[in-house]
Amino acid sequence: VGLIGSKLIEQIIQNAARIKDSLGIELIINGLSNSRKMLISADALDPGNYAPLLESSKTPANINQLIEKMVDYNFTHSIFIDNTASAEVPRFYERILDNNISISTPNKVAMSSEFNQFIGLKSLSKKRGVPFKYETNVAAGLPVISTLENLINSGDQISKIEAVLSGSVSYIFNTFSANGPDFSEVVKEAQTLGFTEPDPREDLSGADVRRKILILAREAGSEVESTDIEIHSILNDACLNAQSVEDFYVELGKDNQRFRSSVTSAEKENKRLRFIASFEGGKGVISLKAVPVNHPFYALSGSDNMIVLHSNRYNRTPLVVRGPGAGADVTAAGVLAEIIGIAGLI
Template identity: 35%
Template sequence: MFMSAIIESKQEKINLESLKKTDVNLVIFGHGLVGGALIEQILSKQKSLLERKDLNLKIIAVANSTKVLLAPEGITANWLNEKETSGIKHSVKTVLDFVKSYDLDNVIAVDNTADEAIVFEYENFVNSGFHLVSSNKKGNTQSLDFYRNLRATLQVKNKKYLYETNVGAGLPLIDTISLLHASGENITKIRGVFSGSLSYIFNEFSEGNKTFKEVLVQAINKGFTEPDPREDLCGNDVARKLLILARELDLHNELEDVKVENLIPKELRKGTKENFLNSLETLNIPFAIKKKNCNSKNVLRYVAELSGDLTKNDGAKLAVRLVQVARNSVIGQLKGSDTIFEIYTENYGDNPIVIQGAGAGAEVTARGVFGDILRLSEQIR
C-alpha cells in the first residue's frame, strides 16, 4: 500500500513536470554565417533551457534554397551531415505539409536569409499557424501595402512577428523606439551610424594613413562586410534600416523616399564581384580627397538620419550619406565596428537617448535572433 502511494506520487510529479514543459518548434530558413551560428547557439543551450525554464526548444526543420532536413523530434549536432544525406528537395509547401502532418503547436518560422522571395511567404506561414522571427530586412521594406497586409494578418491570426536584428543586430533598438512611440513620446529625430561594416571602415580610415583599399580589405578579411562589399558601400542596406525605423513611427514612406549616397564609383557598380575586388585601387583617390577636405577637428562617418515633421504621416525626411562630424562628438568617437543610434524626443530635448554597441558579425546577429526566439517563446507559452 505504502509503495503504491509512492509510485502514484512519483507518477503524479512526472505528469505535473510534463505539463509545465513547453515545446517550441523552430523551422529555420538559411544556415549560412548567421543561420549556422544560430543553430549552434540553440543546440548548446537546449539542455539548460529545459532545466531552468521548462522550455523544450526544438529545431524541427532546417532549409536552404535547395534542400530541407525534417526532424520532428528535433535535429542533433550532426544536422549538417544529416541534411546532406537525408534532406529532401525544399519547398515551402513541403514544410507546411510536414508541420500539419505532425499537428505541431508553437511553431516559429525563423528567416535568416537575405532572400526577397521568402518574405512573400510570410502571410502563408502566419495563415498556417506560424509565428515569425526574422533577421531579413526585406520583409519590412516591401511596399507599404505589403507591410500593412502582413500586420493585419498577424492580428487576425493572433500571431507574433519579431525582427529586432533588422536594424541594430543585438541592440534593443526597435523595442525602445516602439515603446516610446506607443507611450506617446514625440520622437523628433533619429540619427546615427547604422552599419557595423561602414562604421569600421570610416573609423579606421579617419585615423592613421591607410588607404581606403587597405581599410576595406581589412573589413572584408574580418568578415564585417557582405561577400560582395558593394552591398555595404552602395548604402541600400542602411536605407532599409532607416525605412524600418520610419515605419515603426507609423510614417508612410517607401524605400525610394530615402535619399542615398552611393559610395561606389559609377563604373564599378555593375559587373562581377571579382572585377570590383580587382579594382579597389580606384577607390583610393576619391576617398583620399574626401579625407583631405575634412576639417581637422572632424572625422568622416556614414550617417543615416530621419528628421522633419514626424507627427505627419508624410512629413519625414530620410537621408543616408557620408558626412563630417565633430571628432569629439558621440558619433565621432565611435570605435571598431560599433553602431550608434541617437533618438531625439520632445521631452528629452537636445539630449538624445543613445543606444550603442556591436553592429557587425554573424555571432552578434545570431545572438539577437536567439533573443527574439526566447522572448517570443515566453509570450506564447
C-alpha cells in the same frame, strides 16, 4: 541552415538546459532546411547531429512543401525561423502567420518592401494573435526596434533618427585616416577580414542602409517608401558600374585622392568621417558626413553601429543604442532572444 542558422543551433545546444531550468521553456527543432535539402519530422531532431541528418536527407529543399508539413503537423507553439537573405521566403510569411505560426527573422526583405506589405504583415500578426518578430533586421542583436516600440506604445513621438547602420562601412571609416593606407586598400582589408560582402559595393552603395533606416522610420510611425530615402553615394559612377570586383578596385584606386582629401579636411577640423542615415520630417538621407568631437558618432570604433533617437521625451539628450551591429554570433543571439520572448507570449 547557413551561417546564422548554424550559429543559432550552436547557441540552442549551449543554452537549452539553462533555458528549460530557469524559464520552463523547452526548445524543440522539428524542421531544418538549407538551399539544397530539407528535413522535417513529427519527432524532435537532434540538434547536435543536424548536419549529417540534413545532408543524408533525400528531400529537396522546397519552402512550399515545408510550410505544408508545418501546417499538417499543427504543433502548438510553433515558430518559423527565416535566417536567409532570400527574397523568396518572405513571400510565404502571410501564409505562415495565417496558419497561426509565429515568425522570427533577420531577413529584412519583407519589412523594407512596399509599405502595404509592412503594415499588412503586422496587422495579420495582431489579428491572428501570433508574434512576428524582426528585431535583427536592423542591427543584429541590438535592441533597436523593441526600444522604438516601447517608446511609441508609451505615447512618445519620434522627431528624428540618426544612425550608423553598416558595420562594414563603420569599420572602413574607423580605420581610414589621412596618414594611413589608401581608401581602396582599407576596403580590401575590410573584405579580407570578412566585414564586407564579396562585392564591397553591396555595403558601400548604401542600399542595405536604406532598407534599415526605412524599417526604423516605419516603426517610428511614418508611412514611407524606399523612394523617400535619398542616398548620396560614397562611390562614383565608374565604381558602381564596374563589371567585376577586380574592375571595381581599379576604379576605386583612381578615386583614392578624393577620399584622401575628404579625410584630411575632416581631421584638420578635428572631425571624423561617418556614413550616416537620418530621417526627419518624412524624408531620409544617407550620406558621408564629417562629425565634430561632441557628436555621438565621433567616438565609434571597430564595426560598431549606433542609433540615436530624438523624441518628445528625449529632446535635450537623445536616447542612444550602440554595439556590434553585424556578425553571425550576435545576430543568432538576437534570434534566440526572440524565440524565448515568443515562447513567453504563446
